[in-house]
Amino acid sequence: MLANKFNHQVEKIAVSDIRQFDQEASQIEGIIKLTLGEPDFNTPEHIKQAAITAINDNQSHYAPNPGYMELRQAAADYYNQKFNLHYRADQVVTTLGATEGIAAAMQTIMNPGDKLLMPTPVFPIYAASASVNHAETVMIDTSEDNFILTPEKLQVALDTNPETKALVLVYPSNPTGVTYSREQLQALAAVAKKAGIWVLCDEVYAELLYQGQHYSMSEFLFDQVILITGLSKSHAMTGWRVGFLLGPDDFINEVIKSHQYLVTASPDNVLYAALEAMQHGQNDSKAMLTEYQVRRDYVAQALNEAGFELASPDGAFYIFAKIPAIFDDLDGWQFVRLLAREARVALIPGLSFGPGGERYVRLSYAASMENLQEACRRIKEFVQNYQN
Incomplete structure (x- = not known):
């Protein structure tokens, strides 16, 4: 057996838990994944x-x-x-x-x-x-x-x-x-x-x-x-x-x-x-930005209606949403796994992004409006069912 077989600094880090959960959620039939920062547009x-x-x-x-x-x-x-x-x-x-x-x-x-x-x-x-x-x-x-x-x-x-x-x-x-x-x-x-x-x-x-x-x-x-x-x-x-x-x-x-x-x-x-x-390609991002803004506004309103508080989404294509208080008995990972199993929507827990994110989830709206609308409908239904 080799002594000190691997670089200790590499051993200290882990494979991205964001990627790991994305793979885990992919096994759920009919899942809508809003997990990765991946534009759904094609290259110009x-x-x-x-x-x-x-x-x-x-x-x-x-x-x-x-x-x-x-x-x-x-x-x-x-x-x-x-x-x-x-x-x-x-x-x-x-x-x-x-x-x-x-x-x-x-x-x-x-x-x-x-x-x-x-x-x-x-x-x-x-x-x-x-x-x-x-x-x-x-x-x-x-x-x-x-x-x-x-x-x-x-x-x-x-x-x-x-x-x-x-x-x-x-x-x-x-x-x-x-x-x-x-x-x-x-x-x-x-x-x-x-x-x-x-x-x-x-x-x-x-x-x-x-x-x-x-x-x-x-x-x-x-x-x-x-x-x-x-x-x-x-x-x-x-x-x-x-x-x-x-x-x-x-x-x-x-x-x-x-x-x-x-x-x-x-x-x-x-x-x-x-x-x-x-x-x-100086103007290539403009059409995408216009569409992202429509999606952002739709998702922000829908999540607000479902009881989530939001960080100010000034740019990029993410919503950072505070988990409603009715879920205070769950940590971030428990929340996203329950949401994935019961509502078939995958988000990333704020825990993945360090201190300050413990009670939040990240939603990527770099997805089709059709998927975003269905995901928001499922999230609202999930929250209502949990309240009841």
């Missing part, structure tokens, strides 16, 4: 055709590690124009989705003993990635502040954790849908600047914002912000695995090495599809 036709053309042109070789310079320039132009940023082409690295971007960024900045501040509830990938890189995650419960990290709470966390290396900020948020105003970001940037920490801004849902303008903290803290984004949500390209890291020169110089040894480079023909999205 012009992007698919660009990939087909690239394949027919034998674009099937190694691309440069950070991606083609033409694509890096197009991505810089795209995000600069949309969000008032000022990145150069050589400050962009193409990654295999935002997921690999997160992994490469964490590997680049984290040392053993470093701490990562993580406002919760939040998608669990960041804590797992920090752990694999021998860093510790410090969770900051934001549930009493409308799921917004306040500068006061950030300062307290920094004061009590002098080993802090970075802060994660995800907005619009998965799971809550909440986002940050320009003034809120400025206030957080002032605290982060004084502390001299990195801020990992995951802005993959930035184009799915229902009112107002999305702002990036890099506008206020350029030299300390690592911007993580990609095309999975904005262009319905989850399976294509296209992401981007944008950051200051010193970070880019180092993260290219992490990226290179993780994946070498993104698939060649996919990069040409991404180029088409960046050059001619």
